[in-house]
Amino acid sequence: MKIIVAKNSGFCFGVKRAVKIALDAAKNGQVYTLGALIHNPPMVQKMGKKGIVVIDDFKKIDNEIVIIPSHGISPEVLKKIKPRVKKIIDATCPFVKKARDEAIKLSRMYEQLIIVGDKKHPEIRGILPFLQGNVIVVKDKSELQNKSIGSCGIIAQTTMSENIFQQVVLKASKRSNEIKVINTICDATRKRQTSTLKLLKDVDIMIIIGGHNSANTRQLLELCIKNKKRAYQVEDEDELKKEWFKNFQKVGITAGASTPPWMIKKIREKIQSF
Numbered sequence: 001m002k003i004i005v006a007k008n009s010g011f012c013f014g015v016k017r018a019v020k021i022a023l024d025a026a027k028n029g030q031v032y033t034l035g036a037l038i039h040n041p042p043m044v045q046k047m048g049k050k051g052i053v054v055i056d057d058f059k060k061i062d063n064e065i066v067i068i069p070s071h072g073i074s075p076e077v078l079k080k081i082k083p084r085v086k087k088i089i090d091a092t093c094p095f096v097k098k099a100r101d102e103a104i105k106l107s108r109m110y111e112q113l114i115i116v117g118d119k120k121h122p123e124i125r126g127i128l129p130f131l132q133g134n135v136i137v138v139k140d141k142s143e144l145q146n147k148s149i150g151s152c153g154i155i156a157q158t159t160m161s162e163n164i165f166q167q168v169v170l171k172a173s174k175r176s177n178e179i180k181v182i183n184t185i186c187d188a189t190r191k192r193q194t195s196t197l198k199l200l201k202d203v204d205i206m207i208i209i210g211g212h213n214s215a216n217t218r219q220l221l222e223l224c225i226k227n228k229k230r231a232y233q234v235e236d237e238d239e240l241k242k243e244w245f246k247n248f249q250k251v252g253i254t255a256g257a258s259t260p261p262w263m264i265k266k267i268r269e270k271i272q273s274f
């Protein structure tokens with residue numbers, strides 16, 4: 001069986017940076033992350049053994065060192081935790097901050113701001129409280145259906161599908177006389193999507209590695225399905241099933257931006273052993 005790993009897969013700049021910040025901070029003792037530092041449970045578990053502990057409820061913080069995760073937090077939460085912590089270390093990805101700054105700017109300049117993304121994702125929940133005026137979060141073009149659109153700015157969650165974003169822009173542009181588009185999908189997300197698209201044409205089956213809570217991993221899976229490629233998402237090697245590979249000769253592997261390199265290696269070895 002031939003196994004090919006997508007050129008751009010696994011850890012991105014922002015995740016690598018957040019992991020390094022947390023590991024450096026944990027050298028001097030236990031530290032806490034407010035929610036998972038990154039959306040990859042096996043990696044979060046591994047970091048837990050090195051003294052990086054996830055705390056889900058800010059009310060449980062009691063004079064500890066707290067790290068803000070790569071996807072950021074809202075200003076309200078930040079305000080609430082400040083009096084409870086010993087120190088705050090900010091591991092928010094600079095690209096998430098850039099998307100937030102663009103959203104703030106556009107929400108002041110136009111009648112409406114359209115954000116293409118998931119309103120429940122921590123990144124979007126972290127941006128919304130900074131915005132004023134009429135803000136709509138849509139997960140795809142169908143959600144614009146019954147909305148009236150005036151002059152508007154459009155941005156995206158950093159991990160959004162490029163294709164879905166372009167579809168929303170096209171639909172909005174047909175219904176508004178004035179739109180300003182700032183594509184805030186980060187380069188790491190875009191490169192992982194492009195590499196996956198390229199690879200899936202050359203293989204029989206795709207394995208997508210990443211947390212089940214990872215938005216950009218889900219986008220990679222959806223990309224494969226949309227292109228009619230047999231594809232499965234796994235978080236770790238135990239989720240692989242031997243029967244998936246029966247009768248297939250070429251396997252493609254891709255991985256979301258928060259998947260560590262050691263997990264890609266483990267999955268590759270396990271598939272090879274089938």
Ligand code: SF4
Pocket residue numbers: 012013014015070093094095096158159186187188189216257
């Ligand atoms: S996917 Fe992009 S925005 Fe998210 S952490 Fe990585 S580099 Fe930053």
